Amino acid sequence: MVETSRTPRRDSYTVDTLLAVTVQVFNERGYDGTSMEDLSRAAGISKSSIYHHVKGKEELLRLAVGRALDGLFGILDEPGATTGTALARLQHVVHRTTEVLLAELPYVTLLLRVRGNTAAEQWALQCRREFDHRVAALVAEAVTEGSLRADVEPRLATRLLFGMINSLVEWYRPDGDGSDGDRSAARVVDAVSELAFHGLRAAG
């Protein structure tokens, strides 16, 4: 037992721990700029050990981006997103999208940085557009309902809304210890919701 803990075995790597390393390298070097060699070096395991878990770089991208997409699309099925007024559903989606973005920060960062022409990248871009369209439809519904202003076109409003939310991947860094991190995340989530729906102006 002592021997085992002193010398971690190669197969102590799971797909999840491999993904955690992979997503970091993809975010630093870009998906294009990352080789299996880079991943092997960063993970501290051989390429053949990586191939034991996945078919290659493209599958790693699909798994990492898939984790972000599962989180985001999962929101749209939550009761808060399926029942109530369009405004209440949109508020739920904005709040939860920001929460998921902060909770899955490296994975959503990768999703938002994907560019390019491989099949896996095109698929990620397509899924991202699909999510944006679902939210834009909700914005349009809330405008029709009369609870959102009608003078900003829903598609434009949605783009600016996601501009604000997605900018978090550029600067948000969780604090060192868990409790502070949680407080700070909650503070950011509240600020996004308040600014999105009510803007900077003081009430009254």
Added chain:
Amino acid sequence: MVETSRTPRRDSYTVDTLLAVTVQVFNERGYDGTSMEDLSRAAGISKSSIYHHVKGKEELLRLAVGRALDGLFGILDEPGATTGTALARLQHVVHRTTEVLLAELPYVTLLLRVRGNTAAEQWALQCRREFDHRVAALVAEAVTEGSLRADVEPRLATRLLFGMINSLVEWYRPDGDGSDGDRSAARVVDAVSELAFHGLRAAG
């Protein structure tokens, strides 16, 4: 005369036209990933012709980013940004920053994408932070004045505000002809100002 117009001379390139090509290549390939060879090919002139105008890649970055910075810092000296309530000054700055971003789209895009460790890149990042700090100070002043909500910390509000504005470089593309482009830019500028200060909710 006819001969001259049929055979453009190398020195018909000015620093401005060279910059227009350069900024496009930097935005496509990244500053790091661009060689003088790439620039020479994209501009259709020899490397020595480029060296006739500038010392090298780093000077091109400084000039291109400088154009964006001149536009942005110029706003802070405009009468609308120096007189009136803090709220009125901030509204002017938000409106004009969005206008300048759209008018100088490729140059501001480059400024916002700069990462890295060369002196020119560090200088660009430093200038960008300085601009953000100046706006954050104005936000703080407007909070003190009572015209902006006090429940969102000024630095956080400023980051989210710029998140929304800066996201334009990711998706805004001017329409084909000038007049349409102008109408569409004006519409986007108005939408940013409205959402920033009043949010998505319908009034009342």
